[in-house]
Amino acid sequence: MKDKSSSNDIGEVFVISVAAELAGMHAQTLRTYDRIGLVIPARTSGGGRRYSRRDISLLRKIQRLSQDEGVNLAGIKSIIELTEENERLRAELEHSHAENERLRVLEAYRNRHGHGELVHVPRSTAVVMWEPRPRRRR
Secondary structure: OOOOOOOOOOOOEEOHHHHHHHHOOOHHHHHHHHHOOOOOOEEOOOOOEEEEHHHHHHHHHHHHHHHOOOOOHHHHHHHHHHHHHHHHHHHHHHHHHHHHHHHHHHHHHHHHOOOOEEEEOOOOOOEEEEOOOOOOOO
């Protein structure tokens, strides 16, 4: 679970009593979830918990998994962590697809106009544009 205490753009936030009511839980349950790292709310400078809409949604998901599906807290924590990792990896993959497309377009342009080519450099994550040097006349 992400620590959002450093996030400045979490939007609308709720104190623990309001968050507990919105999620249909007791405030002590939210404190427990914070302590075990299940839902980590932002904090005020004085240490007060501030729950975002995303946190409320996550609390409701936890309640649904626990009550309706019978998943224990360790299982719920794994589900949440894997869901967040999946979202991060999907975003990373989308970014990689966009970068690959950009490079394909660049390579096609350079090939049409007689400029070099993209060359894979083994054991490197770098993509390098290579252009042969003009041959010197002897």
